Amino acid sequence: MEQASDDELLWRRIATGDSKAFGTIFERHARKVFAFLVRRTADISLAEDLTSVTFLEAWRHRNRCQLGPGDSAVPWLLGIANNCVRSSNRSLRRYRRALARLPEDPSTPNTEDEAVARLDAQGALNAIAAALRSLSPEEVEAVVLVYWTDLSYEQAAETLGIPIGTVRSRLARARKKLGASLDPSTISGSEVSP
Amino acid sequence: MIDLSPPFVPPLSDAWIEARRRHLIAEVTTRSRGRLTRRRMAVGMGALIASSAAVVFGVVGIGEQAAFAGWTSTPTPAAAGQTATATAACQARLRAAGSSAADSPVSLVDTRGPFTLLVFGDSASTALCVSGATFTSITPSEPPAVPAVSSGNVVVGHASYTSRNGQPYTLIEGQVGSSVTGVGLVLGDGSNVTATVNGGRFAAWWPGVDGIASAQVTTAQGTTTQPLDIATPTSPPQVHNSGQGS
Numbered sequence: 001m002e003q004a005s006d007d008e009l010l011w012r013r014i015a016t017g018d019s020k021a022f023g024t025i026f027e028r029h030a031r032k033v034f035a036f037l038v039r040r041t042a043d044i045s046l047a048e049d050l051t052s053v054t055f056l057e058a059w060r061h062r063n064r065c066q067l068g069p070g071d072s073a074v075p076w077l078l079g080i081a082n083n084c085v086r087s088s089n090r091s092l093r094r095y096r097r098a099l100a101r102l103p104e105d106p107s108t109p110n111t112e113d114e115a116v117a118r119l120d121a122q123g124a125l126n127a128i129a130a131a132l133r134s135l136s137p138e139e140v141e142a143v144v145l146v147y148w149t150d151l152s153y154e155q156a157a158e159t160l161g162i163p164i165g166t167v168r169s170r171l172a173r174a175r176k177k178l179g180a181s182l183d184p185s186t187i188s189g190s191e192v193s194p
Numbered sequence: 195m196i197d198l199s200p201p202f203v204p205p206l207s208d209a210w211i212e213a214r215r216r217h218l219i220a221e222v223t224t225r226s227r228g229r230l231t232r233r234r235m236a237v238g239m240g241a242l243i244a245s246s247a248a249v250v251f252g253v254v255g256i257g258e259q260a261a262f263a264g265w266t267s268t269p270t271p272a273a274a275g276q277t278a279t280a281t282a283a284c285q286a287r288l289r290a291a292g293s294s295a296a297d298s299p300v301s302l303v304d305t306r307g308p309f310t311l312l313v314f315g316d317s318a319s320t321a322l323c324v325s326g327a328t329f330t331s332i333t334p335s336e337p338p339a340v341p342a343v344s345s346g347n348v349v350v351g352h353a354s355y356t357s358r359n360g361q362p363y364t365l366i367e368g369q370v371g372s373s374v375t376g377v378g379l380v381l382g383d384g385s386n387v388t389a390t391v392n393g394g395r396f397a398a399w400w401p402g403v404d405g406i407a408s409a410q411v412t413t414a415q416g417t418t419t420q421p422l423d424i425a426t427p428t429s430p431p432q433v434h435n436s437g438q439g440s
Binding site for chain 1: 198200201202203204205206210211213214215216217218219220221222223292331334355356362402403404405
């Protein structure tokens with residue numbers, strides 16, 4: 001709760017053009033945004049670039065983010081990230097110059113073991129991607145946000161800009177299509193659908 | 195029954211976060227300055243507008259990098275040892291990924307300046323690999339469709355784009371009918387890329403994320419236009435696609 005409260009205070013500074021406060025928001029939430037993007041795109045390299053694009057877009061629209069006391073910036077950031085995926089070609093084009101100035105990736109695997117670990121992760125993502133092919137993009141969004149990003153149904157609805165009932169129905173359809181087994185511990189709060 | 199437990203995500207290091215944070219702050223600071231400069235220009239005198247415009251154009255140009263310097267829209271002859279070096283790098287990558295395509299024959303080599311695209315595979319396992327001076331990136335692909343493509347036609351087997359360290363690029367690979375001798379691709383922005391055709395397959399790649407509007411298919415009878423309308427390798431290689439650089 002303290003962190004969420006901090007988000008509101010930080011965003012007030014960001015709205016006035018405080019880039020250092022924005023850097024703090026990045027430090028705080030980049031990993032969550034990246035994880036969402038990896039699971040949403042099934043492409044680790046693309047997710048890294050879209051993480052930067054998401055925050056550049058967030059800066060561009062910083063005055064549209066209205067956080068109340070106790071609010072976290074995560075749902076709003078994930079909404080932007082989701083839009084970046086939907087129109088990733090346009091997003092990458094818009095920020096192509098900024099992306100071209102990205103520093104050399106300090107995380108680039110230096111050893112064969114690290115490379116293999118990264119490729120293993122990619123292989124697992126490819127398998128998941130194959131499994132989800134039967135879902136519509138909207139159903140995939142709901143699955144990634146609620147089951148894999150720990151958002152509550154309300155937060156997922158806020159992120160996607162849709163009614164909470166629509167989130168529920170998309171997840172219900174997804175489960176039905178997949179005949180999926182769900183680990184209840186991965187579902188946030190008490191919003192577990194019957 | 196599918197297990198929907200969250201897929202593993204490789205962790206981002208503190209160094210990655212710090213490097214990207216610094217980049218982000220530098221970018222947003224530059225953007226704010228650029229916007230302020232433009233506002234001042236709008237209310238300035240004509241002469242000031244002219245001089246300020248030069249400043250703005252200069253700012254825009256800073257950092258503009260040729261992400262794939264040396265890439266050509268038409269295939270070029272390979273330099274001595276270029277194909278062998280790329281093949282070794284790609285095979286190492288494929289083996290590290292546990293792909294059986296590493297031991298498959300190379301069915302097509304597409305050379306564009308310092309970059310080499312290799313198509314590995316047979317009817318069982320296929321992979322695409324782009325190798326340049328600073329990177330080698332592999333992408334799994336579907337084995338060729340059977341039966342063969344009808345004469346004079348092309349069929350796209352794989353089209354995706356990915357982005358590596360801020361360098362997006364698009365890959366396409368497919369089969370050609372027996373009489374096809376050349377394939378030109380018209381991209382969504384109207385530019386042209388000539389594919390390499392060999393052994394019943396064609397392949398090409400280009401920097402950026404432009405889709406493909408059509409193919410100019412050349413046979414002994416002439417050149418015809420075949421609509422491809424893959425304005426969507428534009429559709430992101432999201433969960434539905436398997437394209438991936440590594």
